Amino acid sequence: MRTFAGVEDEDKWLAEGIAGIQHNAFFMHRALDANNLREVLKYSVLMLSELRTSKLSPQKYYDLYMRAFDQLRQLEIFFKDESRHGLPVVDLYELVQHAGNILPRTYLLCTVGSVYIKSKQAPSKDVLKDLVEMCRGVQHPIRGLFLRSYLAQVSRDKLPEIGSDYEGDANTVMDAVEFVLQNFTEMNKLWVRVQQQGPGTVREKQEKERNELRDLVGKNLHVLGQIEGVDLEMYKETVLPRVVEQVVNCKDELAQYYLMECIIQVFPDEYHLQTLDTLLTACTQLMPTVDTKIVLTQLMDRLSNYAASSPDVLHEFLQVEAFAKLSNAIGKVIETQLEMPIVGAMTLFVSLLTFTLRVHPDRLDYVDQVLGACVVKLSSVPKLEDARAMKQVVALLSAPLEKYNDIVTALTLSNYPRVMDHLDDGTNKVMAMLIIQSIMKNDSCISTADKVEVLFELIKGLIKDLDGTNTEELDEEDFQEEQNSVARLIHMLDNEEPEEMLKIICVVRKHLMTGGPRRLPFTVPPLVFSALRLVRQLESQDGDIAGEDVPATPRAVFQILNQTIEVLSSVPCPELALRLYLQCAEAASDCDLEPVAYELFTQAFILYEEEIADSKEQVTAIHLIVGTLQRINVFGVENRDTLTHKATGYSARLLKKPDQCRAVYACSHLFWVDDLDGIKDGERALLCLRRALRIANAAQQMANATRGNSGPVTLFVEILNKYIYFFEKGNPHITPSDIQSLVELINNEMQSDNGNTTIHSDPFFTSTLRYIRFQKQKGGLMGEKYDPIKL
């Protein structure tokens, strides 16, 4: 029984041991030089006796062992040369067995045995068999392990493999295998027993020491993997079953874990594929504390890599039904290991899914099956709270997205949404964002209403408030990013068939309407423009298409649009709604739907009158209204009159005079449209310009009154430019003298600065005059027109 002493004591003992070896080695060398066999044996035994210590930890024992090992190499050279010691090797073999203690005796025996085999005076298999039996005599775990390790080392190049010098009869490979298997088995038993010594409190230290020894045992498996002549058949029938038997029977957690890993690393992947049953059964028979999932994961990873190595390999997987076996084994492990935390089960599923995606990417049913098993497991826990497990589930859901690069494939997996349901709200949204990012990155297009439905169910965490969440808690920037992602997503939903596209729009609308006032300003505009694109497509096609629920006509779409924009009043965001109404109105005009266009304009005007109070916003809104109205040609005279009257009215009532002036002269264009059959009411256009002029005058007077000097002449110059515009277009009510007097008015305004004698120039006026001169000297009709104007 080794007691656990302090490091200093161990160092002392090691030093003593080394000194002992060196001391006896010195004398042994002297005897070697003298070819004195008796003395050689005497001192070698003394030297080897240092290895009989039980005071050293494995690391330190190894140190001692290596020094002895070096000396034994010298010894072997001596033994080999019969001329030096005079004994035939057979007799030498006999002689060393008389050594007193078993440990030195067996070391010597192994050394002579090595020579014996090399001499070929006896079959390798016989000598090896003898030696491996002899080692049984040393039952001390550490001493026995190193002894057998020595045997393994010296025998390595003397195994009766195929093609070696020591090849035996027809059974030769089996003999080699048998030897290694036996040594392995005995070494494992010794290794397991290292743990059982010492009090419980130093278990950690014991584990560490055991781990230091493990490669001694594992080496045997490497050797088994390298023996020439071991084919799949022998591996399957003999090697693996014997190894696995020892692994399972030793009932030691550390050994089982290490050896299973070893098996997987050492032997070729094709072998694993053909022995899946054996391997997986072994996994289920391991001690419950063994981390089987890591073992299984390693196996699956190796098999995945193997599958990726060449396409021909895939049929092997199908032939051995690899997926089914792995799937069952994992199921069993999860079932039997009840204390396995949920994160462990999820990790296993992730590995299995990775395997499936790499080996059988076309088998969506397999993928769905894995997800299904995951759902079952998740359903067994009341609520998923472990963050690491959540991370694994996200990895599980992301894998198909990355693999297939096509969201539509992932959408066909029936268990996909069920897995997502088990995520908590925060993670659900993270996953939804990943899905959207995948779609954007791959430029995917989702083209049927059914798929859109599934997709929006998946991302519902972004679309609406899930039970228990509170949008108030969300970070503003994150929230915007989310909603902008949803907005972008809407443009990825498309189908050339108008009928289907309309269905898609209805599905999207249904979902977006559950979003609440915070989300609507982000999500409604893309929906509106998507619908407007559809309208344009319908308009360019001939004839109506009768749909099932909603016939795909422009009129039907406008109904939907109207109802959709209306919802924005609940937010409220009247500016946005106004812009959208105007966009729709123009589209309705293009479709010749006068009542619809009028209704939409009405809605816009109501918003302007009742909701838009900010003066800057009003200016923009007026320009949008007038600009849109100017382009619309669907209205009959009465409707048009009503709307233009309203628009000019709003313009004249803007707060600031310059804004009024500009809006009013913009309205002049309402009465003059430069198309072939556009309205060309020169008189009313001029009326607007005159009104604008009056407002400009009033503005100048106000400036005089409040600041003591006249304001800039910009407004007048702008109006002058408008006069020129209509003059050139041929408005009969604008004469050259109108322009002439305006020019003079501006000149006067510029010079009439009270007390200011400098004549300031206005670049705008200057370039306008320059333009007039340019037109004058153009000649032709234009030159004639301008001729009366003198500058």
Added chain:
Amino acid sequence: MVLVLALGDLHVPHRAADLPPKFKSMLVPGKIQHIICTGNLCIKEIHDYLKTICPDLHIVRGEFDEDARYPESKTLTIGQFKLGLCHGHQVIPWGDLDSLAMLQRQLDVDILVTGHTHQFTAYKHEGGVVINPGSATGAYSSINQDVNPSFVLMDIDGLRVTIYVYELIDGEVKVDKIEFKKTSTTNPAP
């Protein structure tokens, strides 16, 4: 040689998901000295993206822009040229070249860049040049039925500016070129 990128009316995410990939791969950071943008980005993400292409970003307000602080119009001098920038929804009738010429005279610039119509134009008149880079994403427009994604790159070299227009037509990027020359130098800004 000074490279100026002119683009606008992206309408992300209202009317388009993103710039076309072929455009994105062409717009490499560090190659362009100035960006002038006609507006309607519409979100901050696009603003930030444009800044990565070139930190000297000039932008005016479109009617759908999220950021209401962009100015209604802007003028700047690059080399020998004075440039004016305005989205264009303020100039009625929309897209009318004579009315835009008036704005050009008012801003007193050689080159006026406006948008709103989503239609590329480059028009020379008595007072200078009016350029509309169109919509960089090919976004829906009530004004223009047939929109192709487009943007403009101006190469300003002394008194000459070469205008390259890039249009994405049927999946291929087509380039066209127009040249303009100033007759006199601009007085440098004080």
